[in-house]
Amino acid sequence: MAHKELNEASAIKDLDDALIRSIQEITQFMAKKTIAEYSSNQSVWEILGSIGIDYMLLH
Incomplete structure (x- = not known):
């Protein structure tokens, strides 16, 4: 069951x-x-920057 959940999450x-x-x-x-x-x-911020997101609000 855990393998199926991992595939779904992916x-x-x-x-x-x-x-x-x-x-x-x-x-x-x-x-x-x-x-x-x-x-x-x-790492998510870095990916967003790499695809061209113009502004990022840091909380």
Whole structure:
């Protein structure tokens, strides 16, 4: 059962990544800016910066 849950969690993460990248691409196409409001850790901030998120709010 744990193996199935791990696969499902991985699939959700992949979908989340694809969704964020797609939103960023659409936003750039529309000449708008994107703002990330929350991240659970530094590595996520680095990934967001690498895909072109314009602003990041650190809480």
